[in-house]
Amino acid sequence: MKSIEANGYTVFFNKNGYTSLNHYITQKNYSTIFIISDTNSNEKCLPKFLPLLETDKSIEIIEIESGETEKNIATCVEIWTILTELGADRKSLLLNIGGGVITDIGGFIASTFKRGIDFINIPTTLLAMVDASIGGKNGVDLGNLKNQIGVINVPKMVVIDTDFLTTLPQNEMRSGLAEMLKHGLIFDKNYWNEFKDLSQKDFADFDQLIHRSVEIKNEIVLQDPTENGIRKALNFGHTLGHAIESYFLENENKKTLLHGEAIAIGMILESFISWKKQLLSEDEFNEIKSTLNSIFEIIHFEENDLQPILDLLIHDKKNENGEIQFALLDGIGKTRFNQKSDNELITQAFENYKS
Known part of the structure; x- marks a missing residue:
């Protein structure tokens, strides 16, 4: 499928997405790469994704529980702390691999950590592919109130691999x-x-x-x-x-x-x-x-x-x-x-x- 030019980034599809992702990472020479995923995407999607990621950079995986209840400031504080302890810097890259909760919270974490580091969305659910990962809205819930805290900030690219849909109920x-x-x-x-x-x-x-x-x-x-x-x-x-x-x-x-x-x-x-x-x-x-x-x-x-x-x-x-x-x-x-x-x-x- 033909890629789509968005506002400051490109949405790539399937095989072309991995080619473009690997080329981009090589060109940018990031210091470290961090992956945020949840328990579902870690189990069902990362085993496919990681062998297709071509890089000699250090990769750290940060896993959270799945579900909307994790989309809060407490989870952000936990991940900001982990990033700090693992030595993330302004030249680090965050890959958000998962559904809408992951792309929403991952984009917010990247946009605010050290006043902003680069991030890329790899949506693995249909909802994230057609909505959550597109458009630059990132944020978290405030209690039970949806998306009350957040920013508009675009990713460096979005990679949509529709094969991930075979893992969905x-x-x-x-x-x-x-x-x-x-x-x-x-x-x-x-x-x-x-x-x-x-x-x-x-x-x-x-x-x-x-x-x-x-x-x-x-x-x-x-x-x-x-x-x-x-x-x-x-x-x-x-x-x-x-x-x-x-x-x-x-x-x-x-x-x-x-x-x-x-x-x-x-x-x-x-x-x-x-x-x-x-x-x-x-x-x-x-x-x-x-x-x-x-x-x-x-x-x-x-x-x-x-x-x-x-x-x-x-x-x-x-x-x-x-x-x-x-x-x-x-x-x-x-x-x-x-x-x-x-x-x-x-x-x-x-x-x-x-x-």
Whole structure:
């Protein structure tokens, strides 16, 4: 697959990615190379990756537990301390090998250690390939609040090897699929239509769908790197989705949702709001709802779940002057951002989701 030129870095794919990575490391003459991975990627992905890494530099592997609960400042302090003890300097390189938690936290650690060292993302999950590793957003959660602490800082390159997807369970694949569906809904109706019948797709088709998803996100980010305008469209489904994800994460009586599972719910809810604001037709809303419900499990909400989720909305990063900001659909393939919705309409959206 053809590489994609992003804002100050390049996204490389499959075999070409390793060739480019090895050439880059040789040219830059780094002092040491550090790898951040989690228990899953360490077990399933590093055995493939390490033999393809051509370097005579010292390599140190720093492993953390897998899962969103590790994406916090305490983990950063632990890794900053390890880097210091192992003699990392300004000429060290950090390779982030794993899913979205690893690319998010690894980019943040690199961006802040000694005021910034180089890092490269090697995403190993579908979610990280099409979303988390692209665009330069790095950061950690603050308690159960998603991505409250962070920076925008781009990697030196991204290497996407789709062979890593063979290590993923189906729920992780669906989690990444949510972001791909979102890219179609906000930017490219034809791309959305590709997902109407996934049973007709084979793995070769999926490579091209991944490539197009990265293209879409990159096209948006190139226009608005710091999220002052069109990049806000990427938040479709995330205002309510993040609140739901945070609520389920902190509530011991709830099953923890993967990011894409929460975002799929958020997209249905925010599509309902788009319909009720006459931005989306009823047929388009029903199409979105039925397609997403055919892929993702329908989650049960109790009556007393709603208010805590509404309370979490105030912490959303997009909010301005105390008002909750939504990115809504303006028909399939287009968006309007900086949209508002009152709690009554949000409540109606949850009622519709449950019906």
